Amino acid sequence: MHVPRRDGGHRGSATGPPTSGGRWGRPSVNELSRVDGGRPAPVLDKPFKLTVCITQTCNMNCKLCYADCGSAERPELTNAQWKTLIDELVRENFLHVFFEGGEPFQRPDFEDILAYIDRRLYIGVRTHGTLIDAVRARRLKALGVGRLYVDLFGALAEVQDELSGVQGSFKAALAGIRHARASGLKVTILGILSRRNHTHLQSYLDLARELGCDQVGILRLYPLGRAKRNWAELSLSLEEMMDALGGLRVPPGVQLMQSWYPRDGNCCWQNAAVSPTGDSIGCPYLREYVNYGNVLTTPLLETWDHPQWRRLRANDVEASCPECSATQGSHGGCRSTAFAFHGRFTAPDPYCIHTNAGVDLRALPERLLRPGS
Template sequence: MTSSPLDVHPGSRLVDLFEHGLDAPICLTWELTYACNLSCTHCLSSSGRRDPRELTTDEAKAVIDELEAMQVFYVNIGGGEPTVRPDFWELLDYATAHHVGVKFSTNGVRITPEVARRLAGNDYVDVQISLDGATAEVNDAVRDSGSYATALRAMGNLADAGVKNFKLSVVCTRHNIPQMDDFKEIADRYGAQLRLTRLRPSGRGADVWDELHPCRNSNGSCTTGCCPVASRCSPVTPSFICPRTGRRCRA
């Protein structure tokens, strides 16, 4: 993703801009909507219905104007499913036109071939497709029936359009940990980067924590070990440390 331009005056030194730290965050996370076409059992924001208080198009653009003025590098947009907002693509174009890069997470439902081609032409956009099972059986059990096929179709559209280095995002659960190498094969097939994230006991995730948390089984022993693909995953993702073994997975 291309970063925002730095305002460097003639005769000034670039290092001086960082003497006292940055004046604004590099990245902000923005839950643009709680509306979603899925009802994932482990959703950390309990998304589903649209919040009537969510920002209008003009209000959202005003936020983007502020981010540009602050020289925020990029905004990480989630939800909910951000692409179900009718104005999502308008807001995405508005942000990138105002030097605010956009990373967004999606289940892929709106990533059509046409949309994929549009995304391929924008260097300010980073796309992340969510998939929580390397098979339809495992994925659809937590992300709704048909969501596996939807995600793979979206990745195929992105790959065909020439979108480079989009992310395949996996929430690690007890049921998909044995599929890590299969996830890596899927990512490689579509030219994606594999990104592993932790299950969080928030929203509906709190309700299924004991069932899905990958480091606790019926006898209390660790079910994960070290992630077999950790060294090949995206280096920018957070670390996961097994609380029982202390082993780190760079995921």
């Protein structure tokens, strides 16, 4: 089956002429091993993790949804096409596949796709948790799912229900987490930091301890999808974010993860992502900015050699956080938010306290607010 690429209609889409050594050509040592601040850039000949955006459909209408879930613009990959991609991952020695949506469990054949993996890859699944009952939780454990990542937009019922657009979603998500933990599944609770939850972040950590979850991830709000349209209502200044994170007390047995300083490196060098329709997008948070090709017509690892993707993972940035560079070996922070606020993939990440340079994260650039952007 041939699905045409989106040419011209995808803002900021990555394009470039073929070069020698494969469709896009192999990266040169000079291109990817440049030294910045005395540290060589990380070099991989392939990613070790793939995020599979398995479906665009969802059972909620979340205000923070960066995927703008609803009906897909084009047909989603079929069961057989996803299995072909899984075979490629196994053949190329990928280590980890991470599923998200939409809501993965909205796809009727999702568990069949998990079964096809047959423990050949480590499996993570990001979900709202509301569709996980005791029977499904036991099946997921038997299928070899390594960890569930459950989104809670608020650690209080009224906030979660409002932001998800579904009354009772908080209660249903907690029930899903309890079923998962009872089956032996590891669970990470995810919260997207916004104006609606920044005053009760501690409740995420306390809830994790209560439910037996060993990780809490506090994520940044990305100006994509519905979150972009609701930015004025949801966004915070960087100072407000740092204040909210600074006072947290992490309970014993719970790990706090966050997508800010001092753990906000450029992850493009190690990860890949595929959209529900098969587009190779590098990262789910780059979905509105790049398209490296479609896996129905181009092998995934050929898209890895796309010139734009090579540039993104070459650590060629205008300014980087010295502490993150020293601890992570990757420079410049998130490329999605850098592009969103500056319009350049080489720009510094404005969510880093060392490279913000006065950017007000509550105010989106005019170009992002134009119809169709």
